[in-house]
Amino acid sequence: MKVTRRTFVRGGVAAFTVTFAAPDFLCDLARAQGAHTRNLVVLYLGGGNDSLSMLVPYNDPSYYSRRPTIAVPAGRVLQIGSDSSRVALGLHPRLTDLKAIFDQGRLALVQRTGYNNQSRSHFQGTDIWSTADPNNSQGLGWLGRYLDSVPPPVNALVGWNTTGSMPHVLQAATVGVPAIADVRAYAFASPNVGNEAAVEKAAAVRICSHVPVDRPALAFVYGSSQGAFETLDRVAAVANYAPSVVYPNTGLGQALRAVAGGMAKAIGTKVFYVTTGGFDTHSAQNVNLINGSYYNLMATLNDALGAFYNDLKNQGLLDDTMLVTFSEFGRRISENGSAGTDHGAASVMMVMGGRVNGGLYGTAPVLNTDPANPTLENNAGDVHYETDFRSVYARVVDGWLGADSKSILGGDFRKATLTFI
Amino acid sequence: MARSADLQIEHLLRRAGFGARPDELENYRAMSLVQAVDTLVNYTLVPDTVDGHIGKPGYVGITSNGPFSPQSNIADARQRWLFRMVHSDRPLQEKMTLFWHNHFATGYNKIAGALGAPEATRYMAAKASEDPGHVRGQIEMLRDNALANFRDILLNIATDTAMLVWLDGRDNKKAKPQENFAREIMELFTMGVGHYTEPDVYAGARVFSGWNLQGAGAVNATARHQEFYYNPDQHETTAKTFSFPIYGDGSRTIPARAASQGMQDGIDLINALAGSRNTARYLAAKLYRFFVSELGDPDPAFVNHIATVYLQSRYDMKTVMREVLLSTQFLDSRAYFARYSWPVEFVVRALKDVGWTGFSLNSAVAAMGNMGQILFEPPDVAGWDAGQTWFSTGAMLARMNFAATLAANQRFNLAKSVKGYAQTPEALLSHLLGALATPTLDNAVVAELANYVRATGAWTGSDAQLQAKSAGLVHLIAGSPEYQFV
Known part of the structure; x- marks a missing residue:
C-alpha cells in the first residue's frame, strides 16, 4: 500500500546543497519596509470529517429522518444564509468564532468537494488528497511539487511541518521540509559544556556536510541532519514569539501559535502544514453534547482558528495569510446503529484569510433517499461530489501562490465559479 | 571466528x-x-x-x-x-x-x-x-x-x-x-x-x-x-x-x-x-520491509516464496519466520543496514551498545515521542509510517539529543570502559566505533571524528579528558546518519 512512500527518495544532489536564506536582520528589515509575503496554511482534518454536522442543511427533512439521534436541531445551528440552490445552511453551534469570520466575509465554504468514485479508505483517500492524483496516489505531494517549483536559492524553512513526521502532501523531489512539532524542543543538546560542546557541535555540522550522494537512503538522513542545523537558529527566534491572544492549549492551538510566530518573525516560510485528528466518528458521535466527541472536535477547530485569525489580524498579517482545510472523505449520510457515521464521499473544504472572498460556494446535497438523486451516490448513501477538490487546489495555486496550477497539478482543473480568491 | x-x-x-x-x-x-x-x-x-x-x-x-x-x-x-x-x-x-x-x-x-x-x-x-x-x-x-x-x-x-x-x-x-x-x-x-x-x-x-x-x-x-x-x-x-x-x-x-x-x-x-x-502476499511484502530491506520494492521472488510457505504451513508464523531469516535475501550483505531504524529500535540498540546502568527508561519514553513513536499510541490503525518518514529534521534532532542524553548519563561508565583502549585519539575512536557497531564510515567522516577528539588540546588520556571525549564521540556516532540504519 505504501511501497512508494517508504522507498521514495529525494532526488539529486540539489537536495543536499546548503541553501542559506537571508539572515534574520534582513528579513526584519524587509518587513519593516512593508514587504509582504504570502503564507499558505494547510490544515488536515484527520479521519474523515462529517461535514453534514459542521455545515447543516437544517431545513432538509431527510437530514433529520436519516440522522434520528445525531442531527443538530434546526433551532441550534448558527444560520449563515442559503446557497445558490436555496438550501438554508447553518454552522455547528460550537463554531461561533467561525461564524463571526464568515460574517466578516473572510471564510469560504466550498460544498461537495471530492472526486469521482471516491475512496472510502483512510489511507488511500489521504494519499489521493495529498498527491491530487486519484489514479496514482503514490507520487509526490501537491505541496511538495509546489515547493519544488520555487526558484532557487530555496530557503531551508520554505515549508514548515508542525507535525512530527513527514506527511505525504509535503513530499517533494528536491525540497526538504523541516518538521518542527515543538519550537522549544527544536534545539541541539550536548553531553558536554562550554568549548567542548561547541567543538562537538561544529563536528556534527561538518560531518553532515559529507553527503554520500551515491547512497540515496543514507544521503536522505544526511539531508535531515543538515536541514536541522540550517534551521535551528531561526526556529529559536520563533520560540520567543509573544502572541497578541491566548491560544488554546490543544495540539492545533499550539501548532497555529507557532505558525503565527513563524510569520511574525518573517522566517520566509511559504507553506505551513498543521493537522488535527479524531474525525473518524464511527460511534457515539455526540454532535450536540457538550464534551461529546464531535462537539469537542468543533470546539478544538473553532477555538484554534478563532485565536489564529484574531492574532494575525492584530499583527497585521491577516492579509498575507490563507488557510485551507481538507479531509480524506465525508461520512455516510444515514447514521449507523452506533450513533455514529461510517466512511462516505464528498465533504466541505474551508478557506479562510484576510483576502478571501467569503461565502458559500457550490450547492448542498439534497438528502432524500431516491437512488436517482443526482447530488448523492452509492444508492443515495453518500454525498456525490460537485467540485473536484483539485479545482480548489488550482485556485489556491494560481490565485494565491502565484504559480501555475496546470503544471503543479498535472492538468487544468480551474473552475471559474470558485472565486474565493 | x-x-x-x-x-x-x-x-x-x-x-x-x-x-x-x-x-x-x-x-x-x-x-x-x-x-x-x-x-x-x-x-x-x-x-x-x-x-x-x-x-x-x-x-x-x-x-x-x-x-x-x-x-x-x-x-x-x-x-x-x-x-x-x-x-x-x-x-x-x-x-x-x-x-x-x-x-x-x-x-x-x-x-x-x-x-x-x-x-x-x-x-x-x-x-x-x-x-x-x-x-x-x-x-x-x-x-x-x-x-x-x-x-x-x-x-x-x-x-x-x-x-x-x-x-x-x-x-x-x-x-x-x-x-x-x-x-x-x-x-x-x-x-x-x-x-x-x-x-x-x-x-x-x-x-x-x-x-x-x-x-x-x-x-x-x-x-x-x-x-x-x-x-x-x-x-x-x-x-x-x-x-x-x-x-x-x-x-x-x-x-x-x-x-x-x-x-x-x-x-x-x-x-x-x-x-x-x-493475505499471504500482503504479509510477505510487509515482512520483507520490516525484516529484510526498505531499499527498493520487496523482491518478488521473496514474496512468492514466503507467501507459498505461509499457505503451505497453514499460516504458521514460526515456520514463516524461520524461512524469512534463512532466506537468501535476508542473508545478502546488501541487506545489512538496509532499513531505517524505528525510534524504538534506535533507542534500545543504543542502550545495548553504550550501556544502561543508571539510565532510566522514563527519559527514553519522552524522547521517543519527539522521534515520532510512542508505544501503544500508533498514529492510526495503519500503524507508523516507517522508512524515511521517521527522518524529519525535528525527529533527527530528537535522535541526536537522545544520544547526547545517554552519553552524558554514561560518561563515567564510558571513561572506565575505554581505559586501556585510549592511548591515542585514534585508538579511542576505533574502540568506540567497534562498540557501537556502525557500518563502515567514509574516511571524511572518520577524519571529522578524529579532529573532534584532538580539537581541545593535547592528548593526555586523563580521566576528565576520557569522560569528555568518549561521551562526545558516543554522541556524534550514535547521532550520525549511519547509526540510524539497522
Missing part, C-alpha cells in the same frame, strides 16, 4: 531483535547461523524471567510516579516493554510483538477516552497473572501469539477488548451494522486495498454484528472487566455474499444462519481471509 560471520550474526540480532548486549553477542557468536535462527524462533525453550529483573541493580532503570504499575499506568507499561526489549533473552518474541503491534495498530488514547486511563492500560498491557480478573491485555495476547498461527491471531484480535473499543466493534448492532472493523480487517490486517469492494465492507459489517462486549466478574469488584461476547440478539442473520471465495469450494456466500449459530459467520470470514493468497 571470521569477522564476516560476526557481521551476519550482528545483522540477525539487529533485525530479529534490537541489537545485541555484549553477553548476547557472545552467546550467539558461538552458534552457527542455523543454530542461531533456531534459537531465536524456538524461544519458548528459553525461560521467560525478564520481568523479575525490573528494578534490580545491573539492569536499566525505570522511574514510576508511585508504585510501578504497568497493568494500570500506561507510562509504566511503556517502560516495562522497553525493559523487555533491552533485557529479554527472547529477542524475536519482542520483535514480533512489535511487528504485530504495528500491524494491528491500536491506540491507547481512544480506549482511555472511552473507559478511563487505568482500564485502558489494563486492556492494552496487563498480564493475566497480575490482573484480579485475569484480563490479558492486547500486547500480552500478541506476545503469547508472537509466532502463532495467523488465523488464530486474527480470531484473537477480533475478540480482543481493546480492539473492540478501538474499531467500535462493541457497538456493532444488527439494525445498522458498523463498518469500521470490517473495513480494516480486509484493508490493513489481511488482503490489502484493491482486493475487496465496498459491498464486501458492508457485508463484513453484517458478519461481525453482535461481536460486542459485556461486563464479567462480580460487580464493583476489582476483577470486574469488559470481555468479548457474541450477542445473538444483535446479529444480522441473512446471507452475506462477498466478491472473493469464502469456502474451499469457491462459494462466496456465507449462508443465512439462526442467530444462535451466527458467530460462525465471523469465523468463516476470518478463515477465508487467513487463507487468501492476497
Whole structure:
C-alpha cells in the first residue's frame, strides 16, 4: 500500500546543497519596509470529517429522518444564509468564532468537494488528497511539487511541518521540509559544556556536510541532519514569539501559535502544514453534547482558528495569510446503529484569510433517499461530489501562490465559479 | 571466528531483535547461523524471567510516579516493554510483538477516552497473572501469539477488548451494522486495498454484528472487566455474499444462519481471509520491509516464496519466520543496514551498545515521542509510517539529543570502559566505533571524528579528558546518519 512512500527518495544532489536564506536582520528589515509575503496554511482534518454536522442543511427533512439521534436541531445551528440552490445552511453551534469570520466575509465554504468514485479508505483517500492524483496516489505531494517549483536559492524553512513526521502532501523531489512539532524542543543538546560542546557541535555540522550522494537512503538522513542545523537558529527566534491572544492549549492551538510566530518573525516560510485528528466518528458521535466527541472536535477547530485569525489580524498579517482545510472523505449520510457515521464521499473544504472572498460556494446535497438523486451516490448513501477538490487546489495555486496550477497539478482543473480568491 | 560471520550474526540480532548486549553477542557468536535462527524462533525453550529483573541493580532503570504499575499506568507499561526489549533473552518474541503491534495498530488514547486511563492500560498491557480478573491485555495476547498461527491471531484480535473499543466493534448492532472493523480487517490486517469492494465492507459489517462486549466478574469488584461476547440478539442473520471465495469450494456466500449459530459467520470470514493468497502476499511484502530491506520494492521472488510457505504451513508464523531469516535475501550483505531504524529500535540498540546502568527508561519514553513513536499510541490503525518518514529534521534532532542524553548519563561508565583502549585519539575512536557497531564510515567522516577528539588540546588520556571525549564521540556516532540504519 505504501511501497512508494517508504522507498521514495529525494532526488539529486540539489537536495543536499546548503541553501542559506537571508539572515534574520534582513528579513526584519524587509518587513519593516512593508514587504509582504504570502503564507499558505494547510490544515488536515484527520479521519474523515462529517461535514453534514459542521455545515447543516437544517431545513432538509431527510437530514433529520436519516440522522434520528445525531442531527443538530434546526433551532441550534448558527444560520449563515442559503446557497445558490436555496438550501438554508447553518454552522455547528460550537463554531461561533467561525461564524463571526464568515460574517466578516473572510471564510469560504466550498460544498461537495471530492472526486469521482471516491475512496472510502483512510489511507488511500489521504494519499489521493495529498498527491491530487486519484489514479496514482503514490507520487509526490501537491505541496511538495509546489515547493519544488520555487526558484532557487530555496530557503531551508520554505515549508514548515508542525507535525512530527513527514506527511505525504509535503513530499517533494528536491525540497526538504523541516518538521518542527515543538519550537522549544527544536534545539541541539550536548553531553558536554562550554568549548567542548561547541567543538562537538561544529563536528556534527561538518560531518553532515559529507553527503554520500551515491547512497540515496543514507544521503536522505544526511539531508535531515543538515536541514536541522540550517534551521535551528531561526526556529529559536520563533520560540520567543509573544502572541497578541491566548491560544488554546490543544495540539492545533499550539501548532497555529507557532505558525503565527513563524510569520511574525518573517522566517520566509511559504507553506505551513498543521493537522488535527479524531474525525473518524464511527460511534457515539455526540454532535450536540457538550464534551461529546464531535462537539469537542468543533470546539478544538473553532477555538484554534478563532485565536489564529484574531492574532494575525492584530499583527497585521491577516492579509498575507490563507488557510485551507481538507479531509480524506465525508461520512455516510444515514447514521449507523452506533450513533455514529461510517466512511462516505464528498465533504466541505474551508478557506479562510484576510483576502478571501467569503461565502458559500457550490450547492448542498439534497438528502432524500431516491437512488436517482443526482447530488448523492452509492444508492443515495453518500454525498456525490460537485467540485473536484483539485479545482480548489488550482485556485489556491494560481490565485494565491502565484504559480501555475496546470503544471503543479498535472492538468487544468480551474473552475471559474470558485472565486474565493 | 571470521569477522564476516560476526557481521551476519550482528545483522540477525539487529533485525530479529534490537541489537545485541555484549553477553548476547557472545552467546550467539558461538552458534552457527542455523543454530542461531533456531534459537531465536524456538524461544519458548528459553525461560521467560525478564520481568523479575525490573528494578534490580545491573539492569536499566525505570522511574514510576508511585508504585510501578504497568497493568494500570500506561507510562509504566511503556517502560516495562522497553525493559523487555533491552533485557529479554527472547529477542524475536519482542520483535514480533512489535511487528504485530504495528500491524494491528491500536491506540491507547481512544480506549482511555472511552473507559478511563487505568482500564485502558489494563486492556492494552496487563498480564493475566497480575490482573484480579485475569484480563490479558492486547500486547500480552500478541506476545503469547508472537509466532502463532495467523488465523488464530486474527480470531484473537477480533475478540480482543481493546480492539473492540478501538474499531467500535462493541457497538456493532444488527439494525445498522458498523463498518469500521470490517473495513480494516480486509484493508490493513489481511488482503490489502484493491482486493475487496465496498459491498464486501458492508457485508463484513453484517458478519461481525453482535461481536460486542459485556461486563464479567462480580460487580464493583476489582476483577470486574469488559470481555468479548457474541450477542445473538444483535446479529444480522441473512446471507452475506462477498466478491472473493469464502469456502474451499469457491462459494462466496456465507449462508443465512439462526442467530444462535451466527458467530460462525465471523469465523468463516476470518478463515477465508487467513487463507487468501492476497493475505499471504500482503504479509510477505510487509515482512520483507520490516525484516529484510526498505531499499527498493520487496523482491518478488521473496514474496512468492514466503507467501507459498505461509499457505503451505497453514499460516504458521514460526515456520514463516524461520524461512524469512534463512532466506537468501535476508542473508545478502546488501541487506545489512538496509532499513531505517524505528525510534524504538534506535533507542534500545543504543542502550545495548553504550550501556544502561543508571539510565532510566522514563527519559527514553519522552524522547521517543519527539522521534515520532510512542508505544501503544500508533498514529492510526495503519500503524507508523516507517522508512524515511521517521527522518524529519525535528525527529533527527530528537535522535541526536537522545544520544547526547545517554552519553552524558554514561560518561563515567564510558571513561572506565575505554581505559586501556585510549592511548591515542585514534585508538579511542576505533574502540568506540567497534562498540557501537556502525557500518563502515567514509574516511571524511572518520577524519571529522578524529579532529573532534584532538580539537581541545593535547592528548593526555586523563580521566576528565576520557569522560569528555568518549561521551562526545558516543554522541556524534550514535547521532550520525549511519547509526540510524539497522
